[in-house]
Amino acid sequence: EAQVTQNPRYLITVTGKKLTVTCSQNMNHEYMSWYRQDPGLGLRQIYYSMNVEVTDKGDVPEGYKVSRKEKRNFPLILESPSPNQTSLYFCASSLGWDRGTDTQYFGPGTRLTVL
């Protein structure tokens, strides 16, 4: 089944404790992206990647890192989480970024709470 998976689905952690949220897609998609969703603010893009070893900042990259060593995986790293990073996180992927290839498929979400 074609899908985007995220792990963990739920995480409660404490300030400053490094964590990684994994994202994997099995559709051979080139484009991958991370969003966070907060009440009243909608979904905002954190980072994106247009191919292996190519990543760039989205609208709200502060406090996050990403890597794209393999096509299928795009982990989100919080080196020193803070309470303002408590949010619902979504990973998304698409075949490409041009007409006909840019329909984005989303993972199920990771609900992160930083105490």
Added chain:
Amino acid sequence: DAKTTQPPSMDCAEGRAANLPCNHSTISGNEYVYWYRQIHSQGPQYIIHGLKNNETNEMASLIITEDRKSSTLILPHATLRDTAVYYCIVRAHSGNTPLVFGKGTRLSVIA
């Protein structure tokens, strides 16, 4: 900022057509209209998109006015499982153009 305006909520009787409007009066010539939906904090789900012609797929139909300043998403026979927040998004096909989700329309399908 989102470039679209949608009503905050709508109700629809089960089995009837749900017509969700969207205004995008500042849409550019190279921007497409996309619709996604999100069912209770699940990942957003792609529904349909179009440029200027009406589009139909297995989920829905998209009607875009001739001046492209507004559109309507039609779910022909709404079911309880269609209860969700529906987002109308305009974006161009070029490079990284992230999806900008506004507040959307909360559709409640009622038995």
